[in-house]
Amino acid sequence: MTKNTPRELFEKGLIREDQFSKIDLIISGKVVSVFYELQTLLYLGVLLFTTGVGILIYMNIGSLGHLISISALILLSIGCFYYAFKKGVAYSNESVKPVTPYFDYVVLLGALVFVSVAGYLQFQFGILNENLELVTLITSVFFFYIAYRFDHLGVLSVAITALASFWSVSISPQKWYSGTFFETANLHIVAIIFGVLVATIALVLEMRRIKMHFTFTYLNFCSLLFFAGAITGLFISAWWFVYLLLIYGGCVFAYLMAMRRKSFLFLLYAFICAYIGTTYLLEKTILRDAIEIWFLYSIFSCGGFIYFIIKFKNYFK
Amino acid sequence: MKHAYNEVNLYNLAVIKESKRWSSQGLIEEDQLKNIEQEYPCSFYHPNIIIRILLFIAALFALSGVTGFFALLFGNGGEKVLPLACLIYGVISFALLDRILINQNRHYKSGVAECILYHACGFAIVGLGWMADFNTYVVLITCLLVFSYAAFRYLDLLTTMAAIGSFAGLLFYACYEADGIFQQVIPFVFILCFGSVYVITRKLKNHNHLKFWLLNMMIVEVISLLLVYAAGNYLVVRELSINLMNLELVEGQDIPFAFLFYALTIFIPLALLYVGIKHKDVLALRVSLIAIAFTVFTFKYYYGFGHPEITLTVAGALLFSIALLLSNYLKKMRGGFTRENHLAEKWANLNLQAFIVSQTLGGNQSGAGKQTETGGGGQFGGGGSTDSF
Structure with missing residues (x-):
């Protein structure tokens, strides 16, 4: 990309003259x-x-x-x-x-x-x-x-x-980092319910074609809350298996949203949360001791994941 | 030596990216974008930013697994073997990145590529530094060389910053160690040195055969300007003199050449502003805005931090009014400046902006949260999402 590129495109007939004159003004820095x-x-x-x-x-x-x-x-x-x-x-x-x-x-x-x-x-x-x-x-x-x-x-x-x-839930990654998230008992359940409810409302609003460009913001906050709540539940609750299923459910939903909206942010959430969930599951069941196994696990799981993404690169552009 | 990528692909990718910006701003039509994409095919693997982040994280975990294994194997190697092992591991990483990932699989800043690059830099530096028992000079020079190589060959921006940072570190350390008069003139050395770097880079930017390094050069420009300003800033000079050079100031005493630094603190931002407006240089303009803000902070720091809330309010009101007036003034194009948005910046995303607003402005609405026990809120209650300012 150089200052001559617009002219080159124009000469190849890829852009029209009026477009060229507009673009050239900007690219050449005459208009700032x-x-x-x-x-x-x-x-x-x-x-x-x-x-x-x-x-x-x-x-x-x-x-x-x-x-x-x-x-x-x-x-x-x-x-x-x-x-x-x-x-x-x-x-x-x-x-x-x-x-x-x-x-x-x-x-x-x-x-x-x-x-x-x-x-x-x-x-x-x-x-x-x-x-x-x-x-x-x-x-x-x-x-x-x-x-x-x-x-x-x-x-x-x-x-x-x-x-x-x-509802006493804080949507602030800075807060979660400093560990003041969900200080009260069972607040993670509130977060999960809040996330699901508000997401549902947002989707209903979208179906009625009311401010459809707001849906992303709703869903983004809802998924952050939902996943933060579910992962907290996974780590602290005796019923961790239920939370694992919730995480998987959320991941499927986020994945569908990502594909439908062409928004890769939800894909990021889905993959990271699914990975955390699955790793926890394996830690609880098969992979108990021996640090070598964990090294192998991280190599093969992440390596496999990278291979998967690149293999389907037309899908995950 | 040149960069590691195929030039045709690199150029075509840049054209496609730029055309996409034009298209999203309505400057060209969808069909035209499709035609351009066909005319300028690009076989790089260069996914979007989110996938890149995802791949970066995954590669980081995978590599830490690999490193872990090697650590288990060579862990008992001792002082003799380990540095060499690190260095070899780093060099092999560079080779793999170059030959397999970039040459064979045509990765271009794919997330995986960056991860391996930083990993390789890290191990090469640690290996070389360790061989010299982490002598500061050796470490700084190694950093400079390795980062410059990575920045130059892989057109990487983060290592560009690291390289210029190491250069600044080296310069500072050399003057600092030289003692005596050299310690006194560090600010002037910095101003001269990075001033020239800035001027040279600006010249180099116009060379056509360096076009692929344009972004790297812009980063060098910005950082040089910031360093020039920082070197002349009263607050920076004073605090560094006191903390590093054991300068002791009694009440009523000031640092040597204090008036000069006061003058530079005021003069440099204004000069940058002038250059920015005169030459329509957006980079200089942006740096000057940051510099002006820091100049105000410098003076507030020494002359009355008494009422932060009043300062905040007044500063906010001033900024808002200035922006409003300027915006109205630039309703028509004046001197080539316009308030209209021509091309969307890569990082400017409406949803991201909204998220930032909610994270920074959510609080200070009501005193309510103060008394609610369960409120996940911040110090100012209500919104529950504020920073504590």
């Missing part, structure tokens, strides 16, 4: 897009601002300046939503292209600030003192509304994590 730079700045802006506000809001509770800043935040949130409703297009079941490059981030900012302020007001006036979990649920419902109304994948992911945390 700063799209991703701007997006990154916007994202960092939202990240820093909402984090700062999230802390700031709980300091100096009650003072006059505080009242003013809370009002300012409410105004900011209203401003964001005013912009979003005024500029944004009407709701559609299809994917909607944002009207401006920063539209999505204005919506995100508005939603996060609104939830921060609402959370603070509830904390201050204790409207829902009896059941605080409800706040998380309401937050999640609000995020779902925003996600569907403005066709926002980022807010949708936040909504799903909030919904999961209402």
Whole structure:
């Protein structure tokens, strides 16, 4: 690939002249897009601002300046939503292209600030003192509304994590790594049920052709939760065989999803989880002692796997 | 010496990849993409990124099994045999990669190939270093040579980074060991050295016969720029001087040439920004953004970290407003810059972005989680998925 490639393609008649002139401008560097730079700045802006506000809001509770800043935040949130409703297009079941490059981030900012302020007001006036979990649920419902109304994948992911945390389950690989995942007993069962339920809902929504491009995000979170739950169950429960069957079932499902959607991420989940499950099964049954056997096992299982993937390379492109 | 791959295939693969980007952006039509794919056939085995990751992991396990076996066989070999065994094992790995995987089976960055490459590098370096009793010079020079070889011959990007990292390490260590005045001038040596590396690489990028190394050269460029900036950065120089060179500062005292480093901390990012805008150089532009952020951090670090939450809020508001204004300003194309997305970056995936958003912005919504015992939530409750900032 060089700067002359577009011309070469044009001369071979593979692209038309109008296409060539457009592409050549970009490849030769005469026109430079700063799209991703701007997006990154916007994202960092939202990240820093909402984090700062999230802390700031709980300091100096009650003072006059505080009242003013809370009002300012409410105004900011209203401003964001005013912009979003005024500029944004009407709701559609299809994917909607944002009207401006920063539209999505204005919506995100508005939603996060609104939830921060609402959370603070509830904390201050204790409207829902009896059941605080409800706040998380309401937050999640609000995020779902925003996600569907403005066709926002980022807010949708936040909504799903909030919904999961209402059920006390954390969808965060960083948390799992630090070992705080499923600290309460039987939470892995909740994770499995949550994963299955939400995945079912997502698939039903897809069949009704409502926001079909959201399905991937749902399924991704659901498979992460499902597999994390099932693998935890496999390791800690006496009923490990049941969890093994669950893992295999999940793998078959993920495999089918991967093939249907041409999304290899699910394939990755399926293979890794199936491997973990099978290795555990073998460890429990046949392969007990002797480190040499484990070396042989890793060589032959992984080598065989690589051979399999390459053999069917047209299938796993 | 040249790279290990078939040139026609390499070029065709690059054309196909680029055409796919054009097609996904609607610049050309599906049929045209099909025609291009037929016109530029490529027989490499180069699967998509997920399969590559999968194959990499599998190859890693398989290789650790193989290594384990050899360890059992040669484990008692002792100090004399083991280094040589490592070296031979590494060289054999290189040979297998070259002859069988790349030449016969036409693997091109297939996951398996990378895994064997890193494995081979690792054993070659350990073997050679061990022979010299892990003398720092020998290790650093071996790293530099082996990584450069891997980067050059296999067009690998990770080893390119490792190679330039080892070069920087070698340079630093040499000056550090030389003692006296040399320790003082390390920052200037770095600026001069990597500044020239940057300039040379930029020139080399225009050579047609080096086109297959374009990505490697871009990485060298970015890392050189970052190193130039870091070498002139006040915070880096000060902390390294204190920690490594036992510089002791009493209250009110400053590092030698402090004013110079302050100036460089401010000047380098601005110069990069200027170069980036003037020459429409996206790499310089991106590095300058990172550098500006670190410059702000440097000054905050020494002059008041008092109210992080206010800093965060103000910085966030500023960034957001600047991005909004710039975005509006670039509504029309100005000086060749546009806010529209021309070609999707390889790593820019909407689903990935959404995942990042949910992992970083999920929290700080409500105080609710603070009191719920079962809440898997973070410090700021609710979302349960926040980093603790």
